[in-house]
Amino acid sequence: MTQVTGYIGRSVKRKEDARLLRGEGRYLDDLNHLKPKQVAFWRSPYAHARIKAVRTAEARELPGVIAVFTGEDFAPVKPLVTEIQLEGYVAKPQDPVARDKASHAGEIVAVVVAEDRYIAEDALELIEVDFEPLPAVVDVDAALAEGSSLVHTEVPGNIYYRGRRVFGEVEAAFAKAELVFRETFRTSRIAGTPLEARGCLAEYDPYQDVLTVWSSTQIPSILHLKLAEIFGMHENGIRIIAPDMGGGFGIKAQIYPEEIIIPFLARALRLPVKWVQDRREDLLTGVHARDHRYELEAAVTREGVLTALRLRMLTDAGAFSSFPFGCTLEATGGARMILGPYKIRNYEYDTIAVATNKAPAGAYRGVAQPSCFFAIEGLMDIIAGKLGLDPAEIRRRNMLSSAELPYTNPIGIHFDSGSYGESLEKALQSARYAEVRGEQSRIPADAGRQIGIGLACYTEISGISSKGYQSRGVADVPGYDSVRMRMDPSGTVAIYTTLTSQGQGHWTTFAQIAATELGIEPDQVRVVDGDTGLAPLGTGTFASRASITGGGAVFRAAREIKRILLRVAGGMLDDLPPEELELGEGFVRARGRKLKVTLREAARKAYEIRSGGSETREIPGLEVIAYYDPPPSNWSNAVHLAVVELNLVTGFPRFLDYVVVSDCGNLINPMIVDGQIQGGAAQGIGEALLEALEYDPGGQLLTASWGDYLIPTALDVPEMKIEHITTPCPSTEGGVKGMGEGGAIGALPAVVNAVNDALRRSRCWTGVPITRAPVKPEDILRRVGAVGAEGGDGR
Amino acid sequence: MSTRTITLTVNDQTLTREVPVRKTLADFLREDLGLTGTHVGCELGQCGACTVLLNGDPVKSCLLFAVQAEGSQIVTVEGLAGKDALHPLQQAFHDHHALQCGFCTPGMLLAAVDLLSRNPAPKADEIRRHLSGNLCRCTGYVNIVKAIEAVGAGAAGTDTVSTGAVGAGNIQK
Numbered sequence: 001m002t003q004v005t006g007y008i009g010r011s012v013k014r015k016e017d018a019r020l021l022r023g024e025g026r027y028l029d030d031l032n033h034l035k036p037k038q039v040a041f042w043r044s045p046y047a048h049a050r051i052k053a054v055r056t057a058e059a060r061e062l063p064g065v066i067a068v069f070t071g072e073d074f075a076p077v078k079p080l081v082t083e084i085q086l087e088g089y090v091a092k093p094q095d096p097v098a099r100d101k102a103s104h105a106g107e108i109v110a111v112v113v114a115e116d117r118y119i120a121e122d123a124l125e126l127i128e129v130d131f132e133p134l135p136a137v138v139d140v141d142a143a144l145a146e147g148s149s150l151v152h153t154e155v156p157g158n159i160y161y162r163g164r165r166v167f168g169e170v171e172a173a174f175a176k177a178e179l180v181f182r183e184t185f186r187t188s189r190i191a192g193t194p195l196e197a198r199g200c201l202a203e204y205d206p207y208q209d210v211l212t213v214w215s216s217t218q219i220p221s222i223l224h225l226k227l228a229e230i231f232g233m234h235e236n237g238i239r240i241i242a243p244d245m246g247g248g249f250g251i252k253a254q255i256y257p258e259e260i261i262i263p264f265l266a267r268a269l270r271l272p273v274k275w276v277q278d279r280r281e282d283l284l285t286g287v288h289a290r291d292h293r294y295e296l297e298a299a300v301t302r303e304g305v306l307t308a309l310r311l312r313m314l315t316d317a318g319a320f321s322s323f324p325f326g327c328t329l330e331a332t333g334g335a336r337m338i339l340g341p342y343k344i345r346n347y348e349y350d351t352i353a354v355a356t357n358k359a360p361a362g363a364y365r366g367v368a369q370p371s372c373f374f375a376i377e378g379l380m381d382i383i384a385g386k387l388g389l390d391p392a393e394i395r396r397r398n399m400l401s402s403a404e405l406p407y408t409n410p411i412g413i414h415f416d417s418g419s420y421g422e423s424l425e426k427a428l429q430s431a432r433y434a435e436v437r438g439e440q441s442r443i444p445a446d447a448g449r450q451i452g453i454g455l456a457c458y459t460e461i462s463g464i465s466s467k468g469y470q471s472r473g474v475a476d477v478p479g480y481d482s483v484r485m486r487m488d489p490s491g492t493v494a495i496y497t498t499l500t501s502q503g504q505g506h507w508t509t510f511a512q513i514a515a516t517e518l519g520i521e522p523d524q525v526r527v528v529d530g531d532t533g534l535a536p537l538g539t540g541t542f543a544s545r546a547s548i549t550g551g552g553a554v555f556r557a558a559r560e561i562k563r564i565l566l567r568v569a570g571g572m573l574d575d576l577p578p579e580e581l582e583l584g585e586g587f588v589r590a591r592g593r594k595l596k597v598t599l600r601e602a603a604r605k606a607y608e609i610r611s612g613g614s615e616t617r618e619i620p621g622l623e624v625i626a627y628y629d630p631p632p633s634n635w636s637n638a639v640h641l642a643v644v645e646l647n648l649v650t651g652f653p654r655f656l657d658y659v660v661v662s663d664c665g666n667l668i669n670p671m672i673v674d675g676q677i678q679g680g681a682a683q684g685i686g687e688a689l690l691e692a693l694e695y696d697p698g699g700q701l702l703t704a705s706w707g708d709y710l711i712p713t714a715l716d717v718p719e720m721k722i723e724h725i726t727t728p729c730p731s732t733e734g735g736v737k738g739m740g741e742g743g744a745i746g747a748l749p750a751v752v753n754a755v756n757d758a759l760r761r762s763r764c765w766t767g768v769p770i771t772r773a774p775v776k777p778e779d780i781l782r783r784v785g786a787v788g789a790e791g792g793d794g795r
Numbered sequence: 796m797s798t799r800t801i802t803l804t805v806n807d808q809t810l811t812r813e814v815p816v817r818k819t820l821a822d823f824l825r826e827d828l829g830l831t832g833t834h835v836g837c838e839l840g841q842c843g844a845c846t847v848l849l850n851g852d853p854v855k856s857c858l859l860f861a862v863q864a865e866g867s868q869i870v871t872v873e874g875l876a877g878k879d880a881l882h883p884l885q886q887a888f889h890d891h892h893a894l895q896c897g898f899c900t901p902g903m904l905l906a907a908v909d910l911l912s913r914n915p916a917p918k919a920d921e922i923r924r925h926l927s928g929n930l931c932r933c934t935g936y937v938n939i940v941k942a943i944e945a946v947g948a949g950a951a952g953t954d955t956v957s958t959g960a961v962g963a964g965n966i967q968k
């Protein structure tokens with residue numbers, strides 16, 4: 001049951017909707033008040049090539065062209081270095097514009113500034129670059145092979161990072177193992193590809209020496225600090241504003257070369273300058289994700305209990321270790337998260353982030369969690385199949401029970417609250433599991449359509465703290481967030497934060513929290529987000545953190561305002577102490593007495609510095625800054641259950657049912673939470689059935705439009721039954737846990753498991769499940785022998 | 796760059812403008828008229844974010860040149876309702892949480908206006924088919940389908956779904 005306190009726990013309709021619905025949003029490309037000049041980039045057509053000469057004279061002469069820049073012009077700009085303080089990590093500085101060589105197709109080689117984008121793109125045609133092509137490294141095996149060409153000479157063996165750890169008695173457990181299972185799981189390189197691509201606008205004011213940068217970024221504070229460092233400016237001479245964003249999903253939570261180039265140009269040219277990314281650039285250079293291989297080895301008892309797990313993990317980091325999370329993000333993420341809700345006591349991993357001549361990999365919704373749970377949940381089904389256990393039963397046998405909490409797993413992850421088993425049982429019930437199993441078994445093995453059920457049980461990391469980022473060696477992510485909150489003399493409230501919103505609805509949820517704490521209406525709270533000129537620095541909106549960290553800061557700020565307000569009001573009410581006062585419905589009332597003042601009167605009093613209110617406190621006004629650095633352990637958990645009907649003639653699966661049981665502690669706005677789950681799961685379904693960035697052997701991206709890189713349409717996503725179990729987090733403000741990524745985590749394993757389950761029932765079952773995502777119709781048809789075998793990749 | 800003078804009606808307002816012949820309708824609406832509610836997601840006709848109505852039919856404005864709209868009637872999202880009002884579809888999107896980031900929303904709304912003008916009470920699968928050219932990366936579509944279904948059910952037999960263009964949108968002079 002969702003707990004309701006004031007406005008918290010209610011499906012309050014969103015404050016941001018009306019203007020977005022009327023077309024009055026202000027996304028980056030809508031910002032034309034400065035009449036900016038427009039930028040287009042000349043990007044490397046080669047995945048790997050030495051740059052011999054860049055000829056721009058002709059382009060410069062085109063009418064309407066203002067300037068053309070090449071790598072040398074950026075020599076004064078400090079290269080971007082992603083600092084990860086982990087043993088086994090190699091840092092490689094990245095110039096915003098390539099100088100000596102291009103390391104992936106799409107890397108920027110020249111920059112055109114022109115009166116409009118049409119002219120800028122005309123000028124690109126007039127630029128000529130002499131290249132000397134170098135051998136391109138486009139897959140991890142080739143990259144790791146003896147004598148492979150190097151992506152960068154500074155990265156020996158093409159190994160950006162290698163981490164090896166042993167926890168518990170792994171050797172001994174394998175020596176004693178009754179059964180050993182080995183399986184390899186692969187996920188394809190994918191793109192988050194938000195509907196609004198990225199963009200950047202900058203203006204430099206020499207009079208105030210202030211550089212203002214509008215960027216579609218999820219991390220304005222981090223960009224702010226980095227630009228100051230890169231340009232050698234004082235932090236107070238920079239302002240970053242993230243306007244409305246058309247989705248982010250982590251893709252906008254990196255600093256990209258363009259976010260350095262555009263402000264640089266604005267300063268160099270003393271002109272407002274804008275660049276808006278097109279879709280090809282997004283798919284070509286927006287951070288990629290999930291190009292992973294998990295080689296798993298499990299020691300298992302005859303009862304199906306996993307006693308030890310070994311993982312060898314390979315991730316394809318691409319050409320650069322993206323900033324600020326680095327190429328260790330998915331490499332350590334998958335290795336650390338894979339144990340999930342299971343009590344596997346002995347564990348060992350060896351994880352490698354491999355450099356290749358592809359676009360850099362980075363953060364995308366769920367980070368490595370979709371792929372690591374795809375691996376472990378796939379393995380669970382394989383073991384269950386071999387032992388003749390029901391997939392639900394093998395999970396029960398390995399799962400952490402609530403009675404065992406708090407629990408610290410072998411790698412040191414601390415679970416303080418959760419409902420792993422309860423969530424599983426609730427999902428089974430809600431899907432009428434036993435009945436569907438019955439229906440399934442009545443379908444003959446030679447039928448052209450088979451039903452499959454897929455389960456995915458997972459934990460989701462959320463709200464990572466400063467300590468969390470320190471322990472991951474991530475040097476440039478602070479981990480706390482903050483708000484400035486002001487109650488005006490009229491009693492209305494403004495919240496300023498550098499947290500951004502790219503669809504999450506923080507205007508609404510932060511207002512719900514403040515309104516609840518201060519006894520006012522959400523409509524009386526204004527949220528101004530994404531602006532480092534108005535709010536204290538913080539971290540940003542990604543990795544399921546804003547409701548914990550931003551929400552936590554709002555809770556704290558509101559309580560502080562309430563404290564001041566009660567003291568001021570006390571002075572107006574017979575000098576009553578705060579304990580005897582209460583706040584609600586726009587009044588401060590004396591408990592158990594008729595005395596009261598309106599909140600507005602008390603607020604106005606707080607601003608009086610001459611008399612009255614001022615005597616009861618140190619400074620006038622009702623404005624506070626609050627920070628929140630969450631406790632180190634905030635894990636939510638969930639179960640996805642997918643039921644598909646697999647058509648063995650066409651190869652297409654169709655959803656018959658889809659159940660999500662989520663436990664993210666207290667919910668602030670259930671409507672928004674459910675929307676996040678539904679949308680996240682849609683992305684996971686894309687990952688399971690559609691999405692793959694394909695490269696040719698020369699390192700050319702073959703899927704550079706939405707016609708080639710398929711994301712789910714309205715025909716692909718089923719309606720879901722979403723249910724909640726509420727186990728409040730004992731340590732966060734408000735008992736909340738983050739959940740923004742969860743939908744995307746559960747869908748990939750649940751859907752592929754369902755497809756495999758359907759295949760397993762059919763006469764064409766070969767005993768070998770599909771262990772590679774996405775599963776496309778041609779993969780199914782290959783299984784049923786309808787098309788010829790192709791490729792030896794274990795599909 | 797060669798230009799041409801065009802006359803067209805946008806959200807009930809007739810106007811004449813000189814435009815480069817190669818300028819897309821989407822860029823013309825956004826840059827020349829300041830109607831930035833029409834969004835550009837792909838420029839390739841693949842996402843539907845730029846959908847507007849041209850003589851009542853939905854078109855992807857990134858695939859048309861502005862000069863091709865000569866003499867036509869265009870409705871953009873700014874033309875669906877008055878300044879402070881919401882069109883019934885906009886209201887339903889709000890009520891059903893059918894938008895998150897809002898970037899796909901204008902295109903979705905215009906595609907839905909078109910559907911409801913042909914089929915006043917469409918069923919979920921008809922809505923899904925009709926929207927299959929409009930991508931949304933945030934919502935998973937379910938709430939969009941519900942919002943449109945609700946308007947269809949509520950409006951069967953009335954004309955509330957016709958575009959109530961009230962000369963809306965701040966067309967730049």
Ligand code: FES
Nearest residue numbers: 836838840843857
């Ligand atoms: S922008 Fe026109 S269809 Fe995508």
Ligand code: FES
Nearest residue numbers: 895899931932933
């Ligand atoms: S609401 Fe973000 S793309 Fe649809």
